[in-house]
Structures are given as C-alpha cells and as structure tokens.
Amino acid sequence: MPAYPSPRVASKIYVLVSRLKGVAVSVVSYLYAALFYLATAILIVGVGRRILLYSRTPAPLKIPTTPAPTTTPGVVARMFREVVFFESLFKSNKWTWLFGWAFHFGLLLALLRHLRYFTDPVWSWVAFIQSAGVYAGYAMVFGLVGLWIRRLAVDRVRYISAPSDHLMLALILGIAGSGLLMKFVWHTDVVALKTYMLGLMSLQIKQLPSDPMLLIHLALVICLMIIFPISKLLHAPGLFFSPTRNQADNPRERRHMPSNAG
Amino acid sequence: MKAEFDIPVITHYPQTPAIQVDAMVHSQPFVAKPDHQEPLGFPGELVEDWHDKAIDKMGELLGKYRSLQVFMDACVKCGACTDKCHYYLGTADPKNMPVARQDLMRKVYRRYFTFAGKHFPKLVGAADLTEEVLDDWYKYYHQCSECRRCSVYCPYGIDTAEITMAGREILASVGIGQKYSNEIIGKVFKIGNNLGLPEPALLDTLEGLEEEVKEDTDVDVRFPVDQKGADVLLVTPSADFFAEPHVDGLIGYAKVFHQAGISWTLSSHASEAANFGLFIGSQGNMQRVAMRIREAALELGVKRIVVGECGHAWRVAYSYWNTLIGPFDFLDPDYPAPQHICESTYDLIQQGALKFNKEENDDKVVTFHDSCNVSRASRMGTMPGGQFVIPRALIKASCNHFFDMRQETIHEGTFCCGGGGGLLTDDLVELRVKGALPRMQALHEVIEEHEVTHMAAICAICKSQFTKVLPYYDLGMDMIISVHQLVGDALELGVER
Numbered sequence: 164m165p166a167y168p169s170p171r172v173a174s175k176i177y178v179l180v181s182r183l184k185g186v187a188v189s190v191v192s193y194l195y196a197a198l199f200y201l202a203t204a205i206l207i208v209g210v211g212r213r214i215l216l217y218s219r220t221p222a223p224l225k226i227p228t229t230p231a232p233t234t235t236p237g238v239v240a241r242m243f244r245e246v247v248f249f250e251s252l253f254k255s256n257k258w259t260w261l262f263g264w265a266f267h268f269g270l271l272l273a274l275l276r277h278l279r280y281f282t283d284p285v286w287s288w289v290a291f292i293q294s295a296g297v298y299a300g301y302a303m304v305f306g307l308v309g310l311w312i313r314r315l316a317v318d319r320v321r322y323i324s325a326p327s328d329h330l331m332l333a334l335i336l337g338i339a340g341s342g343l344l345m346k347f348v349w350h351t352d353v354v355a356l357k358t359y360m361l362g363l364m365s366l367q368i369k370q371l372p373s374d375p376m377l378l379i380h381l382a383l384v385i386c387l388m389i390i391f392p393i394s395k396l397l398h399a400p401g402l403f404f405s406p407t408r409n410q411a412d413n414p415r416e417r418r419h420m421p422s423n424a425g
Numbered sequence: 426m427k428a429e430f431d432i433p434v435i436t437h438y439p440q441t442p443a444i445q446v447d448a449m450v451h452s453q454p455f456v457a458k459p460d461h462q463e464p465l466g467f468p469g470e471l472v473e474d475w476h477d478k479a480i481d482k483m484g485e486l487l488g489k490y491r492s493l494q495v496f497m498d499a500c501v502k503c504g505a506c507t508d509k510c511h512y513y514l515g516t517a518d519p520k521n522m523p524v525a526r527q528d529l530m531r532k533v534y535r536r537y538f539t540f541a542g543k544h545f546p547k548l549v550g551a552a553d554l555t556e557e558v559l560d561d562w563y564k565y566y567h568q569c570s571e572c573r574r575c576s577v578y579c580p581y582g583i584d585t586a587e588i589t590m591a592g593r594e595i596l597a598s599v600g601i602g603q604k605y606s607n608e609i610i611g612k613v614f615k616i617g618n619n620l621g622l623p624e625p626a627l628l629d630t631l632e633g634l635e636e637e638v639k640e641d642t643d644v645d646v647r648f649p650v651d652q653k654g655a656d657v658l659l660v661t662p663s664a665d666f667f668a669e670p671h672v673d674g675l676i677g678y679a680k681v682f683h684q685a686g687i688s689w690t691l692s693s694h695a696s697e698a699a700n701f702g703l704f705i706g707s708q709g710n711m712q713r714v715a716m717r718i719r720e721a722a723l724e725l726g727v728k729r730i731v732v733g734e735c736g737h738a739w740r741v742a743y744s745y746w747n748t749l750i751g752p753f754d755f756l757d758p759d760y761p762a763p764q765h766i767c768e769s770t771y772d773l774i775q776q777g778a779l780k781f782n783k784e785e786n787d788d789k790v791v792t793f794h795d796s797c798n799v800s801r802a803s804r805m806g807t808m809p810g811g812q813f814v815i816p817r818a819l820i821k822a823s824c825n826h827f828f829d830m831r832q833e834t835i836h837e838g839t840f841c842c843g844g845g846g847g848l849l850t851d852d853l854v855e856l857r858v859k860g861a862l863p864r865m866q867a868l869h870e871v872i873e874e875h876e877v878t879h880m881a882a883i884c885a886i887c888k889s890q891f892t893k894v895l896p897y898y899d900l901g902m903d904m905i906i907s908v909h910q911l912v913g914d915a916l917e918l919g920v921e922r
C-alpha cells in the first residue's frame with residue numbers, strides 16, 4: 164500500500180474540501196438537517212403505524228351516534244362538517260368552538276403559507292394567500308391563548324389537564340409566537356432559508372441562516388413533529404376512524420359483519 | 426320525601442356545579458357473588474394475578490374494538506363534554522365528567538401501552554394499575570348509564586359508554602362483577618326473562634290482563650303466548666307483564682294488534698326483550714341472550730318480530746341483532762326486521778287502520794321523555810331522527826295536549842332518566858336520584874309553563890326509574906306513563922276499520 168494517496172485521489176480530495184470551504188456550511192445547518200430528517204421519519208412512520216393500527220382493529224358492532232346519515236355520501240358529509248366546521252364542538256360549547264376553530268384554521272392557513280419555502284416556483288394560490296397568512300398567525304395566537312385561559316380558569320377543565328396539556332399549548336404558542344416575531348421584529352433571510360429547505364428536499368445540505376429566532380422556531384417545529392405520533396395530536400387521524408362518526412346508520416338494511424366493518 | 430342524602434334542588438335555571446372532589450366516592454353497587462359470576466363465564470371472585478389479567482384483558486379489548494383504541498388516543502382534553510353528563514350535573518363529582526371517567530382507564534392505557542406513558546408517566550398523567558385504581562373503576566364505571574350524551578358533544582365522537590363497557594368487562598373478567606346486572610343475565614339464561622317469571626306465572630298474568638281489558642272495554646282482546654303460525658312475535662321487556670306503568674303499555678300494544686287484526690304472540694322461551702349483556706360490555710353474553718329470540722321466531726314460524734317499549738333493548742335489536750343473530754331472511758321482507766312497536770303502530774295510523782278518541786286523554790297534559798338508547802343509538806322509520814318524530818306522532822294522535830321540554834334536553838340532547846345502563850338497583854338510589862336532576866329540572870319547567878301532568882316514555886327502565894325518583898322531587902310517581910297507554914286509552918275498539 165502506498166504511504167500517501169496517489170496524485171489522482173489527492174486532487175479529488177482537494178477539490179471536495181475546497182468546495183466545502185467555499186460553501187462554508189455551518190455545523191448548525193447539518194444538525195438541523197439531521198433533526199429534520201429524523202423528525203420527518205418519526206412523523207411519517209409513527210402516524211402511518213397508528214393509522215394502520217386503527218384500520219386493522221375491527222369495529223365489530225354498529226355504533227354511530229344517532230341520528231346519523233343512512234348512506235355513505237351522508238357519512239362523508241357528516242365527516243366534512245365535523246372536520247371543517249367542528250360541528251359537534253359547536254353544539255357543545257361556543258367559546259371552545261371559537262378558540263379551537265380560530266386556532267386550527269389559523270394553523271391550516273399558516274401551514275399553506277409556508278409552502279412557499281418548499282415550492283419553486285411558488286404555486287400561484289400559495290402566493291395569493293401570503294397576505295392572509297399573517298392574520299392566520301394572529302388567529303392561532305388568539306385561539307391558543309383563549310384555550311389556555313379556559314384550561315386554567317374553568318375548574319372542570321383544569322381538573323382534567325395533565326402537565327402535557329399545558330406544555331402542548333406552550334409549544335404551539337411558541338411556534339406561532341416565534342413565527343410572528345420573525346415576521347415583524349427579527350427578520351431572517353427568507354431567500355437563504357428557502358434555499359436550505361429546497362436543499363433538504365433534494366438531499367443537499369445548504370447553509371441555514373443562523374438567526375436565533377429562526378433556530379428557535381425550527382427547533383420547536385421539530386419537537387412538535389417528533390411528539391405528534393405519541394401524543395394527543397393523534398386526534399387528527401383519530402377523528403377519521405371514530406366509529407360513532409364514520410359509520411352509516413343502516414344496520415337493518417345491511418348486515419354489518421366484522422369482515423365489512425367500516 | 427326523606428332520604429339519607431341531600432336531594433338536589435331544582436333551580437330557576439339549569440346550573441353547572443363547581444367540582445366537589447370525591448362527592449360520590451362512597452357510591453358503588455353490590456359486587457356479584459360467585460353464583461352470579463360463574464354462569465356468565467367470569468371468575469367467582471377477585472383472581473390472584475388480577476393486575477396482569479386486567480392489563481391482558483385491556484390489551485385484548487384494544488385489539489378487538491376500534492372504538493376503544495381510537496378513543497383512548499384521540500381525546501385532547503378540550504373539556505367540551507365536562508358539563509354534559511347528568512351524573513356530573515347531579516353530583517358535582519369530577520370523576521363523573523365524561524372525560525375524567527375515560528381518564529380512569531386512559532391513565533392506565535398510557536402507562537402500559539404508550540411510549541410517553543411508559544417513559545414519562547407524570548408528564549402525561551399516566552398511572553399504574555393499583556388496587557385504588559381498580560376500586561375507582563368499579564365505583565365510577567357504575568356511575569355511568571352508558572347513555573351516550575357525551576358522545577354527541579365530543580368533537581371526535583368519543584363515546585364514554587364504550588369505555589365504561591370495556592371497564593366493566595375487564596372488572597368482571599378479573600372477578601369483580603356487578604351483582605344486579607349479572608344476576609339478571611343469569612335469570613334470563615335459566616328462566617327466560619329478567620324477572621325470573623316462570624311460564625305458568627306468565628300465563629296467569631296474561632290471563633288476568635285479558636279479564637281486565639274485557640271488564641274495562643267489553644272487548645275480547647287476547648294476549649297470546651307461544652301461538653305457532655302467528656304473524657308477529659312480540660318481544661317486550663318483562664316489566665311490561667306486571668310493573669306499573671309498564672303494563673298499561675302492554676295493554677296498549679294488545680289493543681292495537683287486536684284492532685288492526687294482526688295475529689301476534691309472545692314467546693315463553695324469549696319472554697324478555699331486555700339484554701343486560703350490553704350493559705356489562707360482554708358481546709358474548711349479549712349474543713347468547715339475543716339468540717333466544719331468533720330461536721323463538723324460528724320455532725313459532727312468525728313473519729315479523731316487533732319489539733316493545735324498551736330503550737336499550739331497542740338498541741340491541743335495531744343495531745346488533747342483524748349482526749349477532751341474523752340474517753333475518755326467514756321473515757317477511759316487507760317489514761323492517763326487527764320493527765319497533767311504535768313504528769308498527771305509526772304505520773297502522775298512516776294506513777288509517779286505527780281510529781282515536783283523543784278526548785279520552787283530555788285529563789292529561791303530556792310531555793315526552795326521549796330515552797337515550799332510542800335517541801342516540803338507534804332509529805325508527807326510514808329517516809334519521811324518526812325516533813323523535815314517531816313516538817311524538819303517536820302521542821299527538823291520541824291526546825290533545827302535548828308540550829315538549831326544553832330543546833337541549835330532548836331529541837339527541839336528551840338527558841338519561843338516571844337509572845339506565847344497569848344502574849336501576851336499590852343499592853344505587855342516591856346516584857339515581859341525583860342523576861335524574863337535569864330531567865327533573867326540564868320537567869319542572871314544562872309543569873310551570875304548561876301545567877304538564879304526565880310524562881310519557883318508551884323504555885321500561887325509564888318508567889321504573891321515574892316511578893322511583895319522582896317522589897324525591899315532590900312529584901307524583903304516577904306522572905310517568907307508557908306511550909302505548911295513551912294510544913290504548915284513546916283507541917276506539919270494535920268500531921269499523
């Protein structure tokens with residue numbers, strides 16, 4: 164074996180190192196990249212396994228909460244109203260509904276707004292909702308603060324709250340708050356950020372802007388992704404599998420057998 | 426009425442009480458003796474390795490019921506259900522809030538079946554299954570009438586009744602069953618009905634009813650038993666055979682069949698519609714109880730099965746029979762199988778087969794109590810919500826004065842009578858009286874506003890429960906009546922159809 168690399172290998176190493184130096188990608192960029200990949204894997208595998216578990220567990224009996232639709236299109240409509248308008252919650256408690264709905268639809272809009280970091284060129288409708296997206300941040304904070312006040316102030320809700328319920332609110336409020344602060348106070352280099360995100364998607368590590376607020380924002384998001392499949396955030400997939408909501412009320416018309424359990 | 430406990434006060438407006446920790450911690454039903462447990466396939470007393478057995482059973486149920494698995498995961502502790510349970514509203518015990526009742530199981534689920542609970546129990550409120558926890562389960566899973574009111578209001582449709590049923594099944598499977606329900610199921614297996622009424626006594630009672638109706642109306646209304654070749658098999662709760670006001674309902678059914686010229690029969694083999702297998706969460710026992718009805722229908726060669734006024738029985742019949750004891754391909758496909766007595770009478774009215782003299786009920790101002798299992802776990806007729814329309818249509822066809830109670834307390838929002846789900850036992854009187862508060866409150870309002878004199882119901886448990894608790898609220902026990910009593914009293918017998 165030669166004591167030192169052959170000239171060809173040596174020149175290759177030289178080129179590689181100089182390229183790296185030229186980009187000067189920070190350690191933090193690598194760290195966040197690793198965390199993002201890990202969190203994404205945990206989120207997808209974790210939630211995927213949960214969905215598999217739910218779909219494999221039989222629903223041996225008919226238990227829709229009636230009055231319930233008698234047909235499949237009717238069930239789809241019921242689920243739609245439940246997912247989009249939070250119909251049952253509206254019947255139940257107008258304050259919780261208001262805060263919960265403001266939060267969730269703020270969240271949805273904010274998520275869609277963030278698609279601009281992952282698409283190039285940015286889809287036109289994503290560009291279109293950019294300005295509305297800012298209000299989404301306010302709506303989220305409004306909803307979260309309302310829910311938290313309720314959790315603390317109403318004795319019944321306080322009684323049923325575990326530390327994790329408060330922490331979850333803190334975490335999401337932290338995400339929304341740091342996002343808004345970046346928008347209005349400590350701006351970050353959104354172009355570089357987009358380059359980094361697009362890089363992640365094509366398995367290339369680019370330079371991540373090192374603004375503290377951005378790093379906080381992203382760290383909290385990574386946390387949320389990781390705990391999603393082991394927390395009450397499973398209510399999102401759970402709703403679609405809830406037999407009291409997704410079954411049609413037709414036991415006399417159609418014999419429900421575990422083999423056709425739906 | 427005097428009592429050992431404070432009777433809740435009916436206030437001007439319904440109120441949600443502030444929580445009072447452990448307010449009902451002393452309330453629990455008698456535990457089943459080995460004699461009550463063993464015929465149902467449960468161990469006679471607490472098994473030695475109850476901890477592992479209970480956790481195993483929980484794992485088994487999680488794999489068997491999607492409802493349980495999803496409900497354990499999905500709750501976000503939003504609190505929307507906390508003020509929806511009549512037992513919370515009547516007792517203020519926070520463990521009677523639906524979510525807190527679920528949490529008694531959820532904390533154990535988290536501890537043994539989830540990553541977060543295994544590694545960070547304090548953080549997520551997970552807890553080991555200890556004797557105290559088991560104790561809490563026994564107490565508070567017997568302070569839930571499995572009425573499903575909470576499931577209407579939960580954004581994910583979490584039905585605490587499903588969790589209560591699972592809790593009771595786990596308890597029974599380690600040897601801690603509930604005496605009341607299990608003893609009754611044993612009687613059904615042995616004698617054929619909940620009351621343990623043997624065949625000769627049944628025949629005797631029905632003969633007595635024929636004489637009574639003859640005396641009252643001068644018409645020969647029959648109450649046939651085991652009549653082979655009859656068109657209709659009537660399966661009704663055994664309370665209908667002798668309890669007041671139930672029996673007047675039975676007389677009503679018989680008059681309707683008589684007047685419509687329908688040949689019908691009861692069965693001594695299946696002289697009971699009730700199915701307490703539902704209450705204890707045991708699908709096996711529920712199926713075994715239900716199977717008698719299929720056997721009776723085949724044996725008698727009937728064309729239709731009609732179910733009498735009973736809430737949970739109708740749930741089992743409507744929602745589960747087809748799965749558990751179907752298919753009903755031997756019955757007349759022109760009729761729904763099974764059919765509710767109210768559906769049957771309603772159809773006859775629509776066809777013009779019945780004539781009423783409403784003035785017969787002019788001494789009454791009537792309201793209607795929707796029973797939970799009919800309202801939230803089944804249907805009547807072809808349209809969703811038919812279970813609300815049809816019984817009211819019967820009442821309106823047979824009396825002139827009808828008023829509904831406040832909107833949030835009827836239809837899908839109806840409050841349980843306080844005695845459902847296997848709690849209709851004297852060892853739980855305090856719970857039953859307190860749990861009736863929201864219904865009493867709403868009833869009180871229509872009494873004040875419309876001078877209501879009677880509350881009609883279509884459930885044997887509701888009728889027995891109200892008979893018992895109305896006096897505690899200074900109301901007459903005879904306020905509660907059967908819908909088919911109103912129908913029977915106003916029905917014109919013997920006239921040309």
Ligand code: SF4
Nearest residue numbers: 500501503504506579
């Ligand atoms: S309403 Fe549903 S999600 Fe909310 S606390 Fe009650 S059970 Fe949990």
Ligand code: SF4
Nearest residue numbers: 510569570572573575
């Ligand atoms: S099912 Fe009924 S009794 Fe049980 S917790 Fe829900 S509301 Fe209360």
